[in-house]
Amino acid sequence: MSFPSAILEYLQSDFVQRRRPFCFLIDADYRLQDWWGDAELHGFADLRTGENMLDRAPYLLGHLGTALEVLPFVTPAGGGTVEMHIMPSDEGFHVIVMDASREHDFRQQRQQTANEVRLLHAGQQQLIERQRTLIGELVEAKTELDHRRREAERANASQSQFIAMMSHEFRTPLSSIINYADLAREEGTSVENIRKSAEAIARASRHMNRLVDTVLDEAQLEAGHVKLNERPFDLRALFDDIAAIMAPLAAEKGLSFGIYLGKGTPDFLIADDVCLRQILINLLGNAVKFTQSGSVRLDVSWENDHLHAVVTDTGPGIDPQDQQRIFQAFERAGDTSRSESPGTGLGLTITLELARLMRGNIDLSSKPGAGCKVSVDVPALIHRQGPEEESALPEPDHEYRAIRPATILLCDDDEDLLALAEYYLLRAGYGLLIARDGEEAVEKALAYHPDLILMDINTPRLTGSAAASRLRAEGFAAPIVALTASDVRKLDSKDFTSSLRKPIQMPRLLAQIQSHI
């Protein structure tokens, strides 16, 4: 059904008024053939037949096809928004452009609001997400902090316990030293009692020295300063030594003790025998210490280039919860019978670290009340010829006499050490010069040219290091031996010939002098 002509005319007029259509005809090369309608409104003033319409309407590029194409809301640069229809026909292409500005503006307003809301929502989502991440990170950080705080508290408690225990450990031998020294000084004390007092003082001092060595060993291991010294050694001789040390201790407590070598255990090995000795003595020492009755035994076997040593005791055993912890520094098992026993709490830490240094491992199995079994497993090589080097055992102490007359300059501000050294050095046949600070040492060395200087590092006025350095600068060429309680690696090797760690043991001091003169 068609509209009456009057209505149709009205609609047509209304449409033309509102949409202001403009139509032009182009050929396939975009050349203008003809045009109708409101050209100027759409930016097409001064048209010429035959002109290339791509220059005026670049949006036509690529859109001349075989079917009708309708492109709503096309906004050319500098123009209003139009709706474009491209109608292919026999004559070419009719292009109709109609004003779409009003609808475009209306839609844009609506879409703008919608997009801004979406952007706001997306921003909020990102903020929420960031907040969640931050909260998660905060929770994680708090958990980590709590964990570290607990660790620090535990370490602090362990160290406090260690300090308390060490002061107790030191006080016992120290009180022996004080009391026996007082006894020896008392008027009328017999020579026999003085000798016994001196022996007791020596015993207590050696014990204190061992305690200090244990703490220093752990510090060295922890700092990674201990290096393996692998060399051939006699395995049986090593176990003989260990038996000689441990058997009397076990016998004192009424424990049976034995070392059993399995079939096929080699006679000679290449490994760090000093480390191995310390590991086994530590483990056996612990076993003897904590076992009140029964036995302690060491079983040794050889398999796949590994030495296996198992220390078994019939002691109180260790709770499963304590079994990992006791290998940590300053930690000891919670069991009363163990915590009341003397010790630094470093023995097992050192033992485990030494085993790891030897590329081996330690395994512990125990049940409370059923004793304890500790297995050590370290790699080693079989040595066929037997050891060529000397035993790792220290040389037995003996009196060192001066081979030739020599003058020693001793620089130290410790009067006791000076008196002791004076006694031993003079007895050994050396001439002695004494200096109580670095300045005096330099003066005397340059004046009297001693054959060797024993130089304490921490001396008043001028440190031992500075004094040695000044002497070397002055051309002093004789050996200078450093005496120090601190890290010998901090010393300048150019200035010092060798070093001795305090407390000084006189036989070692004399041996060192003999080696240089």
Place this chain on the structure above:
Amino acid sequence: MSHFSSKICVLGDFAVGKTSTIERFVNNQFSEKYLTTIGVKVDTKEITLADDLTLKLVVWDVAGTHTFGDVEFAYLRGASGHILVADGTRPDSVITALELRKQVEDRYGELPFVFLVNKSDLTQAWEITDEQEKALRSELADVYITSAKTGDHVAEAIERLGRMIAAREFQ
């Protein structure tokens, strides 16, 4: 001297900076105000590819969308290449741009394109991680981190597209 003209389309999610990128490229201008595009804006810019070769780019800046309908596909007809734009502060817009690229390829076949991760000036709000950028670069040959605000890498990216179109045109 040779001249030729090519139509390129700018595609991507809403508010990623498509119109601002073209405004920077064509008129070297930037406005902070966000004005959404309805339909398509058409602009032109002539670039010199060699001493004797210029290319007139007819740029169709298509309204932002997640997916194309019949009208959008009609806008894309006759294009020789595309500029895909994403917003570096909205990682989802990267996925949208990649999806739009696939839709165009399914409809019109493989065409040269460059991928712009825009708004690099918003460093505080930047959400694309180095790993995501690396992954994008391993997947696509021509990825540019751009800023319509400062102009960083905008011209470089579009000129790269022009060269790809020319290479295809004259091969």
